[in-house]
Amino acid sequence: MNKNGRLDFHTYFQAQVEKDESVGRVTTFTHGIYTISTESNTLTGELSGKFHYNCHQVSDYPAVGDWVVFQPFENDTKALIHRVLNRQTLLSRKKAGTSNDEQVIAANIDKVFIVTALTKEFNERRLERYVQQVYESGAIPVIVCTKRDLCENVEEKLASVQRAAPGVPFHAIDNMSGGGVEELSKELISGETISLIGSSGVGKSTLINRLMNKSVQSTQEVRSSDDRGRHTTTHRELFQLLNGTYIIDTPGMRELQLWGDEMMVDTTFSDIDELATNCKFRNCKHEKEPGCAVRIAIESGELEEERLKSYNKLKRELFRLDLKDRYGTHKTNRMLHGSNKNEFLHKLD
Structure with a gap:
């Protein structure tokens, strides 16, 4: 326990707060209104005019999981947010569309449960x-494979998980019966924050309800034709489990446009x-170079060709993102489609 009374208010955040400042954690954000949780109560928050003035990009605004310094008013029921504490980790993606903006998914998380169903939804890429x-966020990935009871080839699918994410812990569970959830619960550590991400219909809300041991999120049936669900969860929300772990549920994603540095690939x-x-x-492109260990692994069946293609695709995607950030979309498109295309793509090694 710390002086703030919350297990998730670590020394990293404590060091950023003055003695007389009020601090709380953002648990929800909808339609410009924030819900802020402190050790003793919950307040409805909004941003100060100065905060708005000093924000230069979307990611500067508070996100679910952020710690904020605020001024309480109306008998501690409302709050005026003055600043966001420096983040320890940040899970983001590129905002959908043609813009080059960052969209924050969750802040200050220790682990991310990547939830995927072992049915038609499953996709290695x-x-x-x-x-x-x-x-890229700085958090630890953990893969949670749901709908184990509906999968006829569980071991084969789990082997695919290991190929797609070598070294990443994974768990296969049945949300409905609870099979495998006890083993997954070992990943829940008091004071840590976990975020759930994944497509619609994979069972994130059902998993949240089981871990909370009560219904806090609504659930819906998925379409049998394509194993997809509707967006049952419409906003991000932070919950506290009985053991002191904090968990953030997020809306399902149709796609994940990458954000970050190509070096992390x-x-x-x-x-x-x-x-x-x-x-x-040393600068092998893994194409036709002699003595390429990667090509040898593909030819022997040790490595799949599709995984190498995915590796190159993600590198190029993040490289283009970096160019757009530095030069703008139009200039980047000219560079990558003009006579200098090979020169720029050569920087991927």
Whole structure:
């Protein structure tokens, strides 16, 4: 326990607060209104005019999981937010559309449960993208495979999980009966914060209800034709479990546009990165170079060709994102489609 009375208010955040300042954690955000939780009560918060004035980009605004300094009023029922404490970790994605803006999913998280169903929804390439974004956030990825009871080839699917995310812990569960949830509960540590991410219909809300041991999130049936669900969860929300773990539920994602640094791709694809250390040439592109350890692994069946394609795709996607950030969308498109295309793509090594 710390002086604030909350297990999640770690020394990293305590050091940023003056003695007389009021501080709380954002638990929800909808339509410009924040819900702020403190050790003793819950307040409805809004941003001060100065805060708005000093914000230069979308990611500067408070997100669910953020710690904020505020001024209480109306008998401690409302709050005026003055600043956001420096974040320890930040889970983001590129905002959908043609803009080059960052969209914050959750702040100050220790682990991310990447939830995927072991049914039609399962996709190795999508799983790689999720793992990539979690590593970029600074949090620890954990893969939660739901609907185990509806899968006829569980071991085969779990082998696919291991190929897509080498070294990442994974758990197969049945949300309805609770099978496997006890083992998953070992990932829940008092004082830590976990965020759930995944597509609609994979069972995030059902999992939240089971971990909370009560119904706090509504659930819906998924379509049998494509195993997809509707957006049951419409906003991000932070809950506290009985053991002192904090957990953030998020709306289902149709797609995950990456945000971050291409260098982190090597962490996600640690198997390719390790193989590449044995390539004959240091700047090997893993295409037709002699002595390429990655190509040898593909030919022997040790590594799938599709995984290498995914590796290159994610690198290029993040490289383009970096160029757009530096030069703008139009200039980047000209560079990548003009005579200098090969020169720029060569920087991927």
